[in-house]
Amino acid sequence: MGERKGTNKYYPPDFDPAKHGSLNGYHKTHALRERARKLSQGILIIRFEMPYNIWCDGCKNHIGMGVRYNAEKKKVGNYYTTPIYRFRMKCHLCVNYIEMQTDPATCDYVIVSGANRKEERWDMAENEQILTTERTEKEKLETDAMFKLDHGGKDKEKLKKALPSLSEIQDHQSGWKDDFQLNSALRRKFRNQKKVLAEQEEKDDAVRTRTNLSIPLLPEKEEDKKLAALLTYQAPDSYEDKKHSKRKEISFRPWFNSTTATPGRATGNLLQKLGLQVREAKAARALGSSQSSLIRKRTEGLGIKNEPCATVTRRTSDPEVHTCVGEVRAAVTSLVADYSDSDSELGK
Incomplete structure (x- = not known):
């Protein structure tokens, strides 16, 4: 990117190229500025990227591969002619320092202190893969005929064991050949x-x-169909129907509570008859009063007889006599007689 920037370097009048060499030499500064502040100790500040996943020993946190740090780089030795460099960096989650160095023998990085490596390396022998032939084994195969013969026999045994799985894989792949x-x-x-x-x-x-x-x-599912077949839908009664059924229930309700146990259906019929006759008597009493015309208009649709009671028409001057006592007594007497007859029949 240097060719795209206007640097506009200023060379002072006392600048001597033979003496100073460059502007950095004139200003007595390094081109890397702060990164070279420990260059006298053989340390250079670089941007280091974590090569694999590790666990920090200070905070016990996981540090992923690819995390970058400002690390101090210095040379600590040689592997033949290849230099070995060590990197020292501070964990971004705690005050612990992590040191790593290169390992040219295995083309890898080794942790010196401050952390532990998270083991995720691939083992070919554990995963039943073909291992690469080592150099010593290659030389022995080329020079020793007996070793080569023995090695070939072992390879044939491995092939026999792997042949069924290989044929199965080939049959499976043959079905995908015709696109x-x-x-x-x-x-x-x-x-x-x-x-x-x-x-x-x-x-x-x-x-x-x-x-x-x-x-x-x-x-749709079969379970839903079976459940729907078991359900029965019935439209709810309207307000008028409920009102009519409630009125009908009230009209057939007995007026007198029975103090003794009554024998089932016969007792119910007896009470129903008694209530009906008492209502007729009360209606007749009301029709004989002074408001009989208004009551007749309101009871025309109820099916009540409009014949006045003889006792009421005969003695209208006395309000206490408007009870139709004689007719009620006769009705009760007849009902009691019917009740006794029904009890005798049930006893038989």
Whole structure:
């Protein structure tokens, strides 16, 4: 990027190229500025990238591969003619310092102190892969005929063990050789599925239109069909029907509470008759009063007889006599007689 910037270096009048060499020599500064502040000790500040995953010994946190640090780089030795460099950096999560150095023998980095490596290395022998032949073994195969013969026998045994799995893999791969047939089968399957989806969408649209819904419908299941068949839907009664049934229940309710246990159906019929006759008597008493015209208008649709009671019409001057006592007594007497007859029949 240097050729794209206007540096505009100023050379002072007392600058001597033979004496100073460059502007950095004139200003007595290094070209790397702060990165070279420990250059006299053989240390250079560089940007170091973590080569693999490690665990910090100070904070016990995980530091991933690729995390970058400002590390102090210095030379600590040689591997033959290859220099060995050591890097010292501070953990960004604690005050612990991590030291690593190069290992030219294995083309890797080695942790000196401050951290532990997270073991994620691939072992070819553990994963049943073919190992590379070492140099000493290659030389022995070329020079020793007996070793070569023995080595060939071991290879044949390995081949016999691996042959079934290899043939299975080859058979599986042979089914994928014809690309045209695979593409045709896939497109045919897609067309069939598309038709099924279109038909299902039409059915769902019809159901949504009929039920006035705007939600997506799930596919039908046999369990849902069985559950729907077990359900019975019944429309609730209207307000008028409920009101009519309640009035009917009140009208057939007995007026007198029974103090003794009554024998079932006969007792219920007896109380129903008694209540009906008492209501008729009270209606007759009311029709004989001064408000009889208004009551007749209101009771026309109830099916009540409008014949006034003889006792009421005969003695209208006395309000206490408006009870129709005689007729009520006669009704009760007849009902008691019926009740005794029903009890005798049940006893038989």
